[in-house]
Structure formats: structure tokens, C-alpha cells
Amino acid sequence: MFYISMVCWKCRVKLGVLIKKLLPTFLIALSTASSSAAFGTNIESCKALGIDKKLINFGVSIGQIIFMPSGAIQFFIISLCTGQSFGTEITIVWIITSIITSTILAIATPPIPGGGLSCYTILFAQLGIPSAGIALVISIDLLMDAFLTACNLAFLQTELVLSAKKLNLLDEEKLRK
Numbered sequence: 001m002f003y004i005s006m007v008c009w010k011c012r013v014k015l016g017v018l019i020k021k022l023l024p025t026f027l028i029a030l031s032t033a034s035s036s037a038a039f040g041t042n043i044e045s046c047k048a049l050g051i052d053k054k055l056i057n058f059g060v061s062i063g064q065i066i067f068m069p070s071g072a073i074q075f076f077i078i079s080l081c082t083g084q085s086f087g088t089e090i091t092i093v094w095i096i097t098s099i100i101t102s103t104i105l106a107i108a109t110p111p112i113p114g115g116g117l118s119c120y121t122i123l124f125a126q127l128g129i130p131s132a133g134i135a136l137v138i139s140i141d142l143l144m145d146a147f148l149t150a151c152n153l154a155f156l157q158t159e160l161v162l163s164a165k166k167l168n169l170l171d172e173e174k175l176r177k
Contacts, residue, residue, distance in 0.1 A: 003158035011165060013176050021048050021175075022157055026150045033113040033146035035064045035153055042153060049157060050174035051164045059163065063156040068106040070148040070155065071116060075102035078140060079123055082133040094127060101126050113149075117141055 004022075008015050025045045028038040035042075042064065046056045079098045083090055105119040120137050124130070164170035 003155050003162075007158045007161050011161065011170070011172055011175055013172075017176060018158075021045055022154050025153050025157065029150035029153045030146050033149050035111040035149055038149075038153055039064060042157065046157060046160060048174070049161050050171035051160050052169035052171075055160060055164050055167065055169045059160045060156070063160065064111055064153070066107045067156050067159070068109060068152050070151040071109055072103045072106035074141075074144060074148055075105055075116070075119065075123055078120075078137055079127055079129065082124070082137060083127060083129050085136070086130050086133055088127065088129050098123075098127055113145060114142070116145065 004015070004018060007013060007018055022045065025038050025042045028041050029035060032038065039060070042060050043056060046060060047053070051059075076098055079102065080090070080095075083094070083098075088094075101123055105116075105123055109115045109119055117138060120134050120141075121131065124133055161170065161175065165172075
């Protein structure tokens, strides 16, 4: 919601107009849990947002692969909860390690449904969480994957709008229509 608020505020666009332009990509990602499946729609939505084609071609292609803020948050929260549940000692060093590892794994996660599941073994081994916690995490990840993928793409689109504005690559009239 932070990104959406920033776009509305900095670009003086109505919330309803912005959400209407973000919605097609969000719905495809939500229904498929795949950022790859939403690629074409994401390109079209970015055009409708008034972002210059040069930035779209670069930003969407690379952003769908490495821009996963909600994935990093999910990895961190799940590691914290699972570590607590399995009696892992949680120290400040453990938390910092978890944040760094979660961020790296979010970037490394393949953009396919269930792609994050392969990362939990690495995360848990790094943090000393018993591997038995993976069974618990699988059910949580399956429920959250589609929503987090949709959020990542919405965050990407809004970040591209903000970047385009900074770089003077944004057609603000098109954004506001």
C-alpha cells in the first residue's frame, strides 16, 4: 500500500484510476501464482500507466526476476515464526542473518508457482531451524504464494512509475486518464 500511496501522492493520480490500471496484472498473478504468466499483461499495464517503453523493456524484464519485496518479508517472518516454534535461539545476529538470507533468497527465487519452496531448506539450514519445519512451511507457502506474487508485481509497477517520474520518462497525463 506504501507504493500505491506514493504514486497517488507524487504523481497526483486518483487511487481508483491507479488501481484500475494495476488490476489486470494483479488478477493474472493472483490466479496463476506466476509472474512469468503475467509478463505480457504487465507490459501492457505499464504502457497504460504512461511509463516510457525503454524503461518498461528493461524494468519489467529484470524486475519480475529480482524485485520480490514481499517474498523477502515472507521468508523473514516464516523463519522467525518457525524458529520460535522449534525452539531455535533467536539473537540479534540470528535476526540479521535471517534478514540478509531472506533478501538474497527472494532475489534468487524462480518466478514460478511454488518457486520459494526450494529456498526454505537453505534458509532453515543457515539459521539452524530443524528441517521438520519445512512440512509446516509448505502449507503456508502454498496459501500465500499467489497473493505475494500479485503484490510483487503491483509493487514493481508502482516502483517503475516512480522511477519513470524521476527520470522524466513518465507520461503523467496518460497515467491520470
